[in-house]
Every structure is written in C-alpha cells, then in structure tokens.
Amino acid sequence: MAEQPGVVIVGAGQAGGELAFTLRSKGYPGSVTLIGREPHLPYQRPPLSKDFLLGKTGVDSLFVRPASAYDKHDIDRLLDVEVTHIDRTTKAVICSTGEHLAYDKLVLATGGTARKCALPGSDKPNAYSLRSMADAERLQRALDGVKTLVIVGGGYIGLEIAAAATTLGVATTILEAAPRILTRTTGPEVATFFEEQHRGRGVDVRTSARVVALHGDTAVDEIELAGGERLACDAVIFGIGLIPETTLASNAGLDTVNGVRVDTGMRTSDPDILAVGDCAESEHTLYDRHIRLESVPNALEQARVAAATICGDPVEYTAVPWFWSDQYDLKFQAVGLSTGYDEVVIRGCLTDNSFLACYLKRGEVISVDAVNRPAEFMVAKRLIKQRASVDRAALADDAVPLKSLLRPT
Amino acid sequence: MPKVSITTRDGSQCIIDAPVGQSLMSAIRAETSDILALCDGSCSCATCHVYIEDAAADSLPPMSEGEDGLLDGCEFRREQSRLSCQILVDERHEGLRASIAPEE
Numbered sequence: 001m002a003e004q005p006g007v008v009i010v011g012a013g014q015a016g017g018e019l020a021f022t023l024r025s026k027g028y029p030g031s032v033t034l035i036g037r038e039p040h041l042p043y044q045r046p047p048l049s050k051d052f053l054l055g056k057t058g059v060d061s062l063f064v065r066p067a068s069a070y071d072k073h074d075i076d077r078l079l080d081v082e083v084t085h086i087d088r089t090t091k092a093v094i095c096s097t098g099e100h101l102a103y104d105k106l107v108l109a110t111g112g113t114a115r116k117c118a119l120p121g122s123d124k125p126n127a128y129s130l131r132s133m134a135d136a137e138r139l140q141r142a143l144d145g146v147k148t149l150v151i152v153g154g155g156y157i158g159l160e161i162a163a164a165a166t167t168l169g170v171a172t173t174i175l176e177a178a179p180r181i182l183t184r185t186t187g188p189e190v191a192t193f194f195e196e197q198h199r200g201r202g203v204d205v206r207t208s209a210r211v212v213a214l215h216g217d218t219a220v221d222e223i224e225l226a227g228g229e230r231l232a233c234d235a236v237i238f239g240i241g242l243i244p245e246t247t248l249a250s251n252a253g254l255d256t257v258n259g260v261r262v263d264t265g266m267r268t269s270d271p272d273i274l275a276v277g278d279c280a281e282s283e284h285t286l287y288d289r290h291i292r293l294e295s296v297p298n299a300l301e302q303a304r305v306a307a308a309t310i311c312g313d314p315v316e317y318t319a320v321p322w323f324w325s326d327q328y329d330l331k332f333q334a335v336g337l338s339t340g341y342d343e344v345v346i347r348g349c350l351t352d353n354s355f356l357a358c359y360l361k362r363g364e365v366i367s368v369d370a371v372n373r374p375a376e377f378m379v380a381k382r383l384i385k386q387r388a389s390v391d392r393a394a395l396a397d398d399a400v401p402l403k404s405l406l407r408p409t
Numbered sequence: 410m411p412k413v414s415i416t417t418r419d420g421s422q423c424i425i426d427a428p429v430g431q432s433l434m435s436a437i438r439a440e441t442s443d444i445l446a447l448c449d450g451s452c453s454c455a456t457c458h459v460y461i462e463d464a465a466a467d468s469l470p471p472m473s474e475g476e477d478g479l480l481d482g483c484e485f486r487r488e489q490s491r492l493s494c495q496i497l498v499d500e501r502h503e504g505l506r507a508s509i510a511p512e513e
Contacts, residue, residue: 024442304445331452331475376482378513381513
C-alpha cells in the first residue's frame with residue numbers, strides 16, 4: 001500500500017528547494033517530493049551571469065544544499081524528470097517517465113525559460129541565452145574562444161554578461177531596442193549611470209538599436225540593425241527576458257495571466273495547488289495588483305509563505321521586493337518597485353560611484369536604487385516598509401544620516 | 410570536519426558539521442531554514458546575520474566594508490554580529506558557537 005499522498009513540488013529551483021526544507025523545519029509530517037527537469041539539485045542561478053562566467057565560482061559551490069541534507073530531512077528527489085500533466089480530479093501529476101504521483105498539495109515552482117529571439121538564425125550554434133547551469137557552461141566555453149560578442153538586450157542579465165565578458169577581454173557590444181537600458185527596472189538617471197560605466201570600460205552600448213536580421217550560414221556572423229548597419233560578431237547572446245513556465249497550470253485550467261495567479265498565501269484558483277517563484281503572479285499586500293517578480297529573494301520568501309499555508313499556519317506575503325546585481329566593482333541593490341513614481345531624489349554623487357536614487361510618489365519613498373551603499377540600502381528597505389514621507393532636502397543631504405529619517409519604532 | 414554549535418531562533422541548540430572551505434552560512438542552511446540567505450552569500454542582504462558567541466581568537470576574517478555597512482543598517486546589530494556568508498570555515502572553527510540573529 002502506497003503511503004498517503006503528501007506535497008509534490010514541480011520545479012527543483014531555489015523556490016522548490018526552499019519550500020521542501022521549510023516544510024520540514026515547520027514539522028510537516030507527510031512525504032515531500034521535489035521534481036526537477038534539470039539533472040541537478042537546487043542551485044543558485046545568480047552567479048551564472050557573474051562569478052561563474054569569470055571562473056571564480058565552480059559548479060560545486062552553486063548547489064544550495066548538499067545531497068546529504070535532502071536525505072537527512074527525508075526529501076525525495078526526481079531529477080531529470082518532466083511533469084507533463086496535472087490531473088486535478090484524481091490529484092496526481094503524470095511524469096515523462098510515465099509515473100503517476102498522487103498529491104495532497106501540489107506546488108508549481110516551474111520558473112521560466114529565456115525568451116527566444118524570433119528571427120531566423122537565432123538557433124545557430126553561436127547564439128546563446130542564459131538561464132540554466134548548462135547554458136552557463138556553454139557560454140563560459142564560448143567566451144574562452146571569441147573575440148567579439150554582441151549581447152541583445154540591455155537588462156541586468158545582459159549587463160552582467162557584458163561586465164564578465166569585458167573583464168575576460170572580449171570586445172562586447174550591447175544592443176538595446178528601447179531608447180535606454182534597464183527600462184523595466186530603473187529610472188533614467190541610474191540607466192545613464194550604468195551606460196556610462198559600461199562605456200567607460202570599453203563596452204559599445206547602443207540604444208534604440210533594433211535587430212532586424214541575423215546573417216551567416218553555419219553561424220551568426222553579422223547582426224543587422226534597423227537602418228541597415230551590420231555588426232560582425234563571433235557570438236551573440238540574447239538576454240531579452242523570461243517567459244514564465246505556465247503551460248502545466250493553464251492546461252490544468254488554473255488562472256494564468258502573466259504567470260500563475262496566486263493569492264497572498266500562494267494559492268492558485270485550485271486550493272490544493274500553490275505556485276511560487278518566477279512563475280507565480282501574486283497578490284501583494286503592498287500593491288493593489290498582482291505582481292510577478294524574477295528574483296531569488298522573492299522566490300525564497302514565497303516558498304516560506306507557501307510552506308506556512310500548507311502547514312495550516314498561514315502568513316501573508318508582505319516582503320518588500322528587492323534585487324541585486326554585481327557588475328565590475330559596482331554593487332547594485334534595488335528595493336521596492338518604482339512604478340508610478342513622480343520624483344527622484346539623488347543622495348550622494350553619481351560620479352563617485354556611490355549614491356542612492358530614491359523614487360518618491362506623493363512624497364513617500366516607494367523605491368530606492370543603491371550603488372555601493374549597502375548600509376543605506378538596509379535603511380532604505382525600512383523606509384519603504386514604513387511608507388515614510390520624508391524631507392527631500394534631508395534625503396538628498398549626505399550629511400544627514402539616512403537612519404534619522406526613519407520613524408521611531 | 411569542524412563541529413560548530415548553532416542556536417536557532419526558537420532557542421534550541423544543535424551541533425552541526427561545517428565543511429572546511431565552505432561558508433558558515435552554507436553549513437547552517439544545510440541544517441535549518443532559520444536563515445534565509447536571500448543573496449546566496451554575495452554580501453548583499455544581511456539575512457544570514459549571526460552572533461558569534463565563542464570562537465578561537467583571530468579565527469574570524471576581518472570584516473569588509475560591505476559587511477560592516479550591511480550590519481550597520483541592521484536593527485539588531487550587536488558587538489558579536491557577523492554575516493555568516495562571509496566566514497569561510499577552517500579547522501580553527503572547531504567548537505565555534507553562534508546564534509542566529511532575529512529577522513529584520
């Protein structure tokens with residue numbers, strides 16, 4: 001007789017792994033099964049576009065926890081296995097191996113896949129994208145041999161790869177279709193700062209540069225821009241966003257919009273199915289809308305909320321979103337969402353490579369971008385949580401400690 | 410492998426194996442979900458904040474400006490505060506005692 005169905009987690013990324021361990025630390029008594037499409041235990045993706053490309057971090061140090069920890073906490077793993085179907089009537093998932101696994105609660109932690117370029121030629125062997133460890137290993141080998149690299153997309157992943165490639169001595173060009181880089185995530189001041197940082201280190205950053213064709217027989221040799229200019233390259237990397245992996249959910253009839261829709265307890269439209277991490281679009285107590293975030297902090301926080309829901313000890317998802325990016329010697333940290341801001345206050349000096357860009361909405365700090373200011377970043381997090389209305393002159397003045405702007409707790 | 414003693418947030422104590430060459434944060438994370446370590450050890454978040462209660466003299470690496478800065482922004486900073494991701498375990502850490510700081 002099979003044991004009682006427990007929790008089945010589809011997706012063995014950082015969200016899935018954290019969820020499994022949090023269930024155990026909360027004393028969840030049933031079985032916990034982690035199913036992953038990749039052949040690996042949960043590993044950290046952020047270093048893949050940073051230290052891993054530079055050879056500073058090896059494969060072994062990417063794993064979040066050793067295999068022995070999964071054994072010790074009785075977490076079953078099915079790796080290199082794809083879930084093809086969810087049967088909500090019988091409460092089971094069907095795997096590529098033909099196996100049926102019954103669940104009491106199912107958690108979708110399916111993440112996403114790198115958005116593909118739609119142009120012919122984007123499947124040539126020297127065209128890359130970066131999401132998985134296998135992608136990073138391919139890219140690392142490629143960077144070893146190439147002289148010129150073109151990165152399509154001026155988001156964080158593109159900028160981080162540009163920083164690594166330039167550090168490795170590869171002549172690098174970034175092509176961004178929008179009039180500036182980092183359009184989705186920062187204001188123009190910070191975007192300009194990063195453009196200048198990259199240019200100063202020799203990266204050819206081109207904005208309003210739309211790619212219209214990829215040329216070459218066996219490989220992409222030239223990239224054609226709108227306007228007709230052609231850029232020669234040895235390799236091209238597409239860093240043009242992530243598509244949340246929602247196929248399983250939508251085929252099962254769950255609500256999906258820009259991700260699998262979940263409430264503040266990470267429940268989908270089926271109360272026995274939850275979703276967490278990059279694939280989940282969640283209700284958020286701080287914002288009057290559903291948001292989907294692509295970040296490790298969000299994945300881990302949501303995993304904890306989901307574990308609490310499953311254990312019958314629910315908490316609401318209230319964490320202020322935050323992100324980080326390391327490029328060259330720049331430590332960038334961003335907290336809050338700047339959508340809808342009506343004013344920017346700069347604290348410190350952009351040319352010193354140490355400043356805050358504070359985004360205000362009706363006088364309230366809603367988001368802060370910090371460059372090389374870790375202490376103030378921590379304080380900024382608290383300012384945003386407090387929804388503090390601040391004195392602009394004090395905020396801009398480096399001589400006034402940021403801490404003094406916090407409301408006493 | 411050095412054994413270190415960790416006091417979790419609920420006050421319980423456990424002795425864990427800390428592999429040499431890995432961070433103290435990794436060793437703690439393999440045992441308890443108490444620390445989030447949201448930035449995976451890249452010294453960006455202070456969610457692996459611990460108080461080092463007992464460690465062999467000079468066995469802790471000096472604090473970088475980044476670590477000091479992050480701790481400085483923490484509400485619960487104390488004299489013994491460290492970010493456990495910044496402590497690479499070596500043989501001298503046998504018997505080290507640490508407790509996990511409250512969540513910010």
